[in-house]
Each structure stands twice: as structure tokens, then as C-alpha cells.
Amino acid sequence: MVNLLVNLVNGLSLGSVYAIIALGYTMVYGIAKMLNFAHGDVIMVGAYAAYVALRSLNMPPLVATLIAMVVCTLLGILIEKTAYKPLRQATSLAVLITAIGVSYFLQNMAQLIWGATPVNFPADFITLPSISLMDGKLLIEGATLITILAGAVIMVGLTLFINRTKVGKAMRAVSEDRGAAELMGINVNRTISITFAIGSALAAIAGILLWAKVFKLEPTTGALPGIKAFTAAVLGGIGSIPGAMLGGVLLGVIEIFGRAYISTALSDAIVFSVLIIVLLVRPTGLLGKAVREKV
């Protein structure tokens, strides 16, 4: 019973990270209709930025997080302006290949700057004390708690932002019909840039939260969490923001439970099998809208 709770808490924590990354994927997909394969590498850059701020500049953790967010936001906007914006009219495959190019670029740039050998993300980064529940049987680490809290805050905040603010409304409008939104006087290019900025800032937070528990950071480590978060976004229905949250949390819980009760070696296979099974039953994901094809 206690074991189950521990796994659930760990699952929720990993799921929150996936959800935060998946939000970036799904927002970009919803608005720009592109699979941003470089998103996983933005996470990695965010983690490296925080690492440099913490280790070399001796910044306090909160400031380091802010620096990482600023770096990633600028990076996201830069990528969007230089690589994706000229391809608005191109086929989705051309955009996909460009995104892959950006992903290679970021990985190799990181390797040139920080080297290929893994660096250790500071372990004492999150200084929150652990909480023990049920007479010390259930011990929740500070990092785990922070991750879940951050995930919840981001999800609520983003939902409010999308539904209540003017920019959020513009984002929804662009994702529904770009042409009509433009006719209504919405600055589509600016809206897309804002989306990339938000997605990348979230990626920075996700990167820090992820490596606060994983520790080993190297230029290629962003790819797999990126792919898993992408899976989470598709699981929830790509383009749907509540879907990304649900998909992310579910995927994290499934992965931890799979590791604990089935096999560590097969945890990736379990995660991807769940995706396939869900898509067989609901071809557009859990919360995705089925679009009717007009003839």
C-alpha cells in the first residue's frame, strides 16, 4: 500500500514534467501545425543554462531558473524567426526536416560549448526538506514535491492564460483558423512567436525539474524526454491543452508503475504500447477532437 503511494507520487512527479514539456509541443502544434522536434533539445539547453548559472555564476536557484527561462525564451523566438517563419507556406514535411536540423544544430552546439562528457547537475539544487507521512513510511523528497506543485501551478496558470487573456484568445483563434484570425486583425506572426516563447520558457522549467532528479546532463539527453512528452501530447490529443496535461500525467504514472511492477528494461516499450492501444480505440487521442473530412 505504501509502495503503491510512493510509486504514485513519483509517477505524478515525472508526469508533471512530461506534461509541462507536452504543453510546449501541443501549443506549437495547435497554432503552427508543426511537429517541433527541436523542443526536446530546448529542454537540454535550459538545463545547461541553469547549470552554468548555478555552478559558474553561483546564482541562487530561483535566479538560475529565471536565467534559464530567459535563455530558452530567446532561443525559442530565435529558432522560430530564423528557421520556421520562412516555411509558413511549405509542406509539413519540409518543416519537420527543418526542425530535425535545428535539433541536430542545438545538440552539436551544446557539445561544442559544454563538451560531450556528461556534467552532474547540482544535487543540492532544490533545498526543500523531505516530508514524511504515515509515521515516516512515506517519504516525499523536496524535489518531487516541488515538481508536482510546479506542474499544477503551470497547468492552472496556462489554462487561465489561454481562456481569460486577450493574447490567449488570439492564440485560440489562430489555432482554429489562421486566415480568419488574420482578417479579424490578429497579428498571426506575433501570436506564433508568443506561443514559441511560452513553450520554450516552459521547456526550461521542465529541464530544470527533470535534471534535479536525474542529475546526469549531456547534449543528447534532451531527445528521449522530448519524444516521450511528444507521445504524451499525442496520447491526450495533439493540439489540445487539457489533453497534453492529462496525457503527460498519465504517461508519467504508467512509466513509473511499469518500472516498478513489470520490468525496468521494458518501461519504454510499455509507454509506447499504451499510446498505440489508446490510438487504436480513439484515433485522435483521449481529448482530441475528431475532424470530419469535408468532401
Next chain:
Amino acid sequence: MKKKNIISRFWIYLVVIAFWVICELLISQESLSPVIQNQLIPICCWVTMAVSLNLVVGISGELSLGHAGFMSLGAFSGLIIAGWLQNAAQVESPVARLVLAMLAGGLIAGIFGFLIGIPVLRLRGDYLAIVTLAFGEIINSLIINLYVNLDQGTLYFKFLKGRGLPGIPLLAGAQGPDNISKIALVPAGFILVLLTLIIVNNLIHCRTGRAIMATRDNRIAAESVGINVTKYKMTAFVTAAVLAGMAGAMYGLFMSRATKPTMFRYTKSIDVLVFVVMGGLGNVNGSVISAALLTILPEQLRFLNDYRMLIYAVVLILMMLISNNPLIRSWMTRVKENLFRRNKQTPSVPVPGLDDQKGGGRT
């Protein structure tokens, strides 16, 4: 007119054969640089991979990100069969072992292609892409946990833990294969490429190929004239899987002990996709050339060390930006029209990308 068509369809065979003859001559005189000689079989494998993926992505119009998974299946089933033939069945001739291993690799990959195709081909666009990627990753994590031993002619399979199996190990999970000699041959590589070209070109230019392209261009219209969409998409998917499996078996028997399950992850599928897009979607000849060039090029750029992949990335982005620039595009079309002015039947219609299938809200 007809003569020109024949040339435009068959020049790639001549190029491949000429390249083969030149390579054989250079090898026999021992004047081919060892770097290139070592690259010949991988080049043939990647060309086969690119052509077969082009059948799925370019001709059939389904974005598959799990093509390397079929290569992996082919590689490891081919290796196991070759190991059995070598150690138990005592087949002396390496050519016979290679051919049988490649057939087995193709068969296994084809069976899995069919099984995976049933659920996958029901999906559309980006959902299909992520599910093929998922299947590729599942295949990878299953093979990485597979242990195969050979004892007195019997193959013993075990999952997750390799200890306790009798006999000699053929495949040891993440450590890869063992006790299997390298039997891949350069001529076999070129024959594989030629075979792939013949199969894919014939498929494209017959009734089936036209049906496949019709379902790509407009699924609803194709269905309305009685084309069985699933059947034709499956034909393309399984053919591509079989070819990828054969390429995988060749690659596995070239690398032998150096073959690792992690070599065939989704990043490899993406590399092959880059070959296909660079060569031109739906353009089989383009795939051959781009796969060959993009396999040799990074090896030749070794002197750039750390900057090698960075340059590759920048070139990739620039190529996409330039080839999709509206001004350059229209200029290219004009140049092409001027070149082929006399040949009025040259189709100048670009192959529609996967754009058409996304969202599905087309009117």
C-alpha cells in the same frame, strides 16, 4: 518520345552498374581507399533504406518514423539465421548463408510490417508518424532484451535475462550478436540496390502503383472509384518493410559483432527520412543519389571533427529554407520549363507533401 522515356526511367540502373564496375575494378587493383571500400556495403544498405522509405513517404504519402525498426528486425533475424547456418547446419558457402539470412530478414520484417500496418494504416498524418515511431522504439526495447543461444542445432530464446541458456550465445541483448562471421559482400550489396530499384520502379509504374498514388493524392476520390485504400497502402508498407529487412540483414552481417540494437532507434529512421526528402519526395532516383552522397559525405568530412555535424545541421536547415523559398521555387520551375520545352509531356507538377492529409478539413 518513347526513347527519351526509357532513358529517363533506366539511367539510374546504368549509374549503379557503372559505379559497381568501377568499384570492383578499383578493388581488384587495390587502389580504392579503404575508407570508401569500407563504406560500400553501408551505402548500399542506406540506399535500399531510402528507396524503400520513399515508397512509403513519397509514393504512399504516409510519414513513417519507424523504418529503422524494420531494419533492426531484419538485421537481428538475419544474424540469428546466419549464426545457425554457420554453427549448426554447417553451410560452408558464405554466399548461401548471406542469401538465406537476407531472405529470412526480409520475411520477418515483412510479417511484422503487415502486423504493424493493420493498426497503423488506420491512422492519419501525424498520428501515424508518432505510432510508427512508437513501434520502432518498441522493437528496439524488445530486441535489447532478447537473448539467443545455440546448442546442438537448437536455438534457445530467452527474454530479459540471458543466464542459464545452454550452448554458445548468438545474441546477447544490448551487447549484440556473437559467434557470427562477417559475410556481407560488395556485389551482394549492389545486387540488393538493383533489386530494390526494380521492385520499387515496377511497383510504381504498374496499376498498383497508380492506385497507391491515387490514394495519396486524394483518399476520398480514390475510394469513390473503388480503390481499396487499405490494401494498396498495405502493399506499399509491407514491400518497404521487406526491403528494409533485407538491407538490415546485409548491414548486420557486415557489422557482425558491432551491430547493436540501439543503432536502429528513431534517430536512424529520421536520418533515412532526411535522405528521402533531400532526394525529393516520390523521386526514387533522387533517393539513391542523396542516400549515397549523404552517407559518404560525413565520412569525408572527418577532418572537420566537432564541426562536422554542426555543418550538416546548418546545411540541412539552409537546404530546406532555400528549396522552399517562393522566389527560388518559381525561378527553378522556369529553368525547368526552358530546359524541357520540347518535351511537353514532362510533368512539372510537384509531388504534394503530407500537408494534404493533416487536419483533414479540406474542402
